[in-house]
Amino acid sequence: MSQAMIRVRNLTKRYQRGGETLTVLDNLNLEMEEGRFYALMGPSGSGKTTLLNLIGGLDSPDSGELLVAGEDLAQLEGSDLAAWRGANVGFVFQGFNLIPVLTARENVELPLKLTPLSRSQRRAQAETALKLVGLGDRMDHRPRQLSGGQEQRVAIARAIATDPKVILADEPTGDLDRKSAEQVLDLLGRLNREFKKTILMVTHDPHAAERAQSIVHLDKGQLGRIEHNQPAGAH
Amino acid sequence: MFKLVLRNLSSHPIRSGITAVSVGVALFLVCVLTSIVTTLQSGLAAASSTRLVVMSSISLFVDIPLSYQEKIARVDGIANVVKWQWFGGYYKSQDNFFGQFAVDPERMFEVYPEVKVDEETKRKFLTQRNACIVGWQLAAEFPEWQQTGKIPITGALFPHPSGQAWDFELAGVYRSEAANFDNRTMFFRWDLFEETLKGAGQDPGVGVYVMSVEPGADIESMRAQIEGMFENGPATVRCDTESEFTRQFVSMLGDIPMFLGWIGAGVLVAILLGAINAMLMAGREQTHDIGILKALGFDDTTAFGVLITQSLVLCLTGGALGIALAMSLEQPIALAIGSAFPGFFIQSSTYIGAGVASLVVGLAAGAIPAWNALRANCVEALRAKGA
Numbered sequence: 001m002s003q004a005m006i007r008v009r010n011l012t013k014r015y016q017r018g019g020e021t022l023t024v025l026d027n028l029n030l031e032m033e034e035g036r037f038y039a040l041m042g043p044s045g046s047g048k049t050t051l052l053n054l055i056g057g058l059d060s061p062d063s064g065e066l067l068v069a070g071e072d073l074a075q076l077e078g079s080d081l082a083a084w085r086g087a088n089v090g091f092v093f094q095g096f097n098l099i100p101v102l103t104a105r106e107n108v109e110l111p112l113k114l115t116p117l118s119r120s121q122r123r124a125q126a127e128t129a130l131k132l133v134g135l136g137d138r139m140d141h142r143p144r145q146l147s148g149g150q151e152q153r154v155a156i157a158r159a160i161a162t163d164p165k166v167i168l169a170d171e172p173t174g175d176l177d178r179k180s181a182e183q184v185l186d187l188l189g190r191l192n193r194e195f196k197k198t199i200l201m202v203t204h205d206p207h208a209a210e211r212a213q214s215i216v217h218l219d220k221g222q223l224g225r226i227e228h229n230q231p232a233g234a235h
Numbered sequence: 236m237f238k239l240v241l242r243n244l245s246s247h248p249i250r251s252g253i254t255a256v257s258v259g260v261a262l263f264l265v266c267v268l269t270s271i272v273t274t275l276q277s278g279l280a281a282a283s284s285t286r287l288v289v290m291s292s293i294s295l296f297v298d299i300p301l302s303y304q305e306k307i308a309r310v311d312g313i314a315n316v317v318k319w320q321w322f323g324g325y326y327k328s329q330d331n332f333f334g335q336f337a338v339d340p341e342r343m344f345e346v347y348p349e350v351k352v353d354e355e356t357k358r359k360f361l362t363q364r365n366a367c368i369v370g371w372q373l374a375a376e377f378p379e380w381q382q383t384g385k386i387p388i389t390g391a392l393f394p395h396p397s398g399q400a401w402d403f404e405l406a407g408v409y410r411s412e413a414a415n416f417d418n419r420t421m422f423f424r425w426d427l428f429e430e431t432l433k434g435a436g437q438d439p440g441v442g443v444y445v446m447s448v449e450p451g452a453d454i455e456s457m458r459a460q461i462e463g464m465f466e467n468g469p470a471t472v473r474c475d476t477e478s479e480f481t482r483q484f485v486s487m488l489g490d491i492p493m494f495l496g497w498i499g500a501g502v503l504v505a506i507l508l509g510a511i512n513a514m515l516m517a518g519r520e521q522t523h524d525i526g527i528l529k530a531l532g533f534d535d536t537t538a539f540g541v542l543i544t545q546s547l548v549l550c551l552t553g554g555a556l557g558i559a560l561a562m563s564l565e566q567p568i569a570l571a572i573g574s575a576f577p578g579f580f581i582q583s584s585t586y587i588g589a590g591v592a593s594l595v596v597g598l599a600a601g602a603i604p605a606w607n608a609l610r611a612n613c614v615e616a617l618r619a620k621g622a
């Protein structure tokens with residue numbers, strides 16, 4: 001029996017807009033097992049990105065508990081939270097979010113600067129990650145010199161460079177054509193199967209969601225049904 | 236991280252270049268303006284308070300009698316007396332402005348030990364009646380003098396009886412090591428001056444007497460004694476220490492030092508605003524990058540550092556540029572403005588000040604964007620449009 005990698009308890013998140021209070025996540029409860037690949041689906045505005053950002057420690061909830069990779073996020077603040085993020089979570093965004101003035105290799109090396117690795121070790125690890133995503137021959141290209149699919153694969157390499165337990169992907173294929181999207185989904189699947197990463201991927205695409213082992217539905221801040229495609233570790 | 240800083244700067248080469256160069260030019264200007272003021276002040280500071288100057292109590296432009304020299308020399312405590320007369324001539328054209336003075340040659344060197352000449356120059360100046368010495372800066376402006384050895388000066392106040400220019404022979408170049416004595420003046424011999432004019436029936440007076448005093452002499456009582464000696468004429472005099480005498484000239488400049496200070500401050504403020512503008516633009520463009528850094532686990536201080544370092548690199552580069560420019564142009568500037576501000580030089584404290592100013596501009600210009608980066612909420616920063 002796998003233990004919970006992500007545990008969400010009574011999670012509430014509100015935004016103030018004008019004079020109104022918008023409850024984006026309303027008393028949410030959710031558990032995700034270590035080593036599973038989850039897809040998070042739901043209509044636009046249902047709070048998917050908000051939930052992902054909370055789990056990744058980019059944002060803080062109004063109330064509720066968040067246990068991620070064995071850490072109670074409420075106990076972490078400021079630079080401690082940042083350091084935890086650097087060590088435990090890899091992000092993949094819809095818009096890739098690479099730093100334009102740095103090369104692919106330098107982008108992947110960036111999070112490794114927060115580790116005690118030496119310069120040459122960082123370099124070697126960044127190269128390994130880039131080779132893993134099939135970009136061994138594009139290491140010195142700037143993001144602008146890469147296709148969208150390649151950019152997203154660099155972002156995935158960056159997300160796994162520090163070997164985090166959890167990968168959070170917010171519509172990683174949203175800006176990609178069919179073929180690039182397939183490559184990215186293949187990659188995420190491999191990371192889950194071969195490297196036992198726990199993956200939570202937001203997507204609007206049912207076809208993409210098929211790749212996950214479980215599909216979590218979110219609607220108006222409430223959790224809907226959870227579908228289980230396959231048991232953990234199966235194809 | 237420093238790589239990121241440099242890449243961000245070099246990704247906008249024109250903006251970075253313009254900012255750095257404008258900081259550089261501004262600091263160069265400030266160095267020059269400051270140095271004009273410090274040059275004036277150092278002349279004042281270096282002026283001796285143990286040398287005395289006697290001039291007419293009416294005005295510096297009124298002569299005093301020749302006969303006073305011996306009487307002054309007899310006052311207790313006076314070591315030596317040299318007389319000066321402003322010749323007011325010109326070389327070739329009135330535009331070639333520099334001072335010429337008739338002086339007592341031996342006493343000149345005794346009263347002004349800071350004025351150095353080599354042995355050969357001294358020997359010529361002391362023996363040849365029409366010999367003269369000139370400051371090294373002046374000699375550099377008129378290289379033909381050293382080639383021909385002749386300096387014809389037209390006497391505007393004291394025309395030569397022949398109707399021609401006065402013909403001087405260049406004995407050599409002097410070099411003053413003190414800020415109160417400039418290197419852009421010409422000195423010739425009193426005896427030539429007096430005898431030439433007397434031959435034509437004129438009777439020249441003396442502009443000022445400058446006296447060195449013996450160690451431990453009571454300056455105040457000597458001043459009172461000298462002024463008292465000539466109280467009943469034929470010409471009343473004023474006796475000041477050299478530093479008081481020099482201060483009169485500087486105070487004649489009035490508010491110029493303060494005015495220059497305001498210009499310098501204005502230039503700095505303008506450049507600060509330019510640098511702030513450039514850094515605000517950079518900060519806005521990099522908001523998205525800052526969001527990425529924070530998402531990857533970098534803390535707020537790193538975000539702050541990325542922007543403040545950019546500003547510092549930019550402004551310190553500019554500062555270095557300005558200082559280098561000032562260092563390499565110091566001599567040409569000294570020559571160009573030598574007639575108005577003799578002895579122009581840039582003090583090392585001015586360079587240090589310029590370095591500090593560029594540091595302060597860098598910190599001030601980077602402060603707002605760096606602070607914004609520090610405070611930026613990661614999620615919102617990520618939503619910002621990337622560059």
Ligand SMILES: Nc1ncnc2c1ncn2[C@@H]1O[C@H](COP(=O)(O)OP(=O)(O)OP(=O)(O)O)[C@@H](O)[C@H]1O
Pocket residue numbers: 015016017022024042043044045046047048049050051
């Ligand atoms: N910073 C904010 N301030 C105010 N309201 C916000 C903020 N961020 C998100 N919201 C609101 O919260 C709700 C949920 O946003 P969220 O981005 O989580 O939705 P989403 O499910 O990711 O949608 P999409 O599929 O379009 O990406 C939306 O109504 C949004 O307008």
Ligand SMILES: [Mg+2]
Pocket residue numbers: 048049050170
């Ligand atoms: Mg979203």
